[in-house]
Each structure stands twice: as C-alpha cells, then as structure tokens.
Amino acid sequence: MDAQDAVDLGRQAIVVSLLVGSPLLIVGMLVGLLVGLLQAVTQIQEQTIAFVPKLVVMVLTIALLAPWLINQMVQYMHDLLVSIPSKL
Numbered sequence: 001m002d003a004q005d006a007v008d009l010g011r012q013a014i015v016v017s018l019l020v021g022s023p024l025l026i027v028g029m030l031v032g033l034l035v036g037l038l039q040a041v042t043q044i045q046e047q048t049i050a051f052v053p054k055l056v057v058m059v060l061t062i063a064l065l066a067p068w069l070i071n072q073m074v075q076y077m078h079d080l081l082v083s084i085p086s087k088l
Contacts, residue, residue: 001087009080016076020069027061028054 035050062069 005087012076012079016072020072023065023069024058024061028058031057 031054032050035053039045039049
C-alpha cells in the first residue's frame with residue numbers, strides 16, 4: 001500500500017461518514033431553527049423547549065433512514081474488505 005492508497009481510503013471514509021451523518025445534522029438544524037423562530041415569535045426563552053422536538057424528530061429520522069444508513073455502511077465495509085487483497 002502506498003501513500004495514495006491510504007489517502008484514498010481516508011477520503012472514502014470521510015465521504016461515507018458525511019453521507020451517513022448529514023441527514024441527522026440537517027434535520028436537527030432545521031428543527032432547531034423552527035423552534036428558535038417559534039420561541040422568538042412567542043417570546044418564550046426556555047432553553048429546554050428546543051431539546052424535546054429535536055430529539056423526537058431525530059429519532060424518527062433514524063428510524064426511517066436506518067435501512068439506507070446501514071446499507072451505506074455495509075457497502076463501504078464490503079468495498080473496503082474486497083479491496084484488501086489488491087492493496088497488499
């Protein structure tokens with residue numbers, strides 16, 4: 001394995017981790033923005049109010065996207081394990 005192979009493996013790992021993590025980050029950010037907007041409009045300044053909706057929506061997102069997320073991770077691991085003999 002040369003340096004370029006190591007860089008490619010690291011790049012692919014970062015891309016897969018961003019692909020798997022981004023749906024949760026985006027959903028959490030959007031719900032946080034909506035709750036913050038609602039708090040600003042109603043002038044309710046309680047910090048714990050934003051936690052529960054974000055938690056619920058993120059759990060639902062994980063439940064809905066779990067097959068796709070697992071498939072992405074399994075595909076990455078499969079590609080990684082298949083490529084080991086060619087790297088040695």
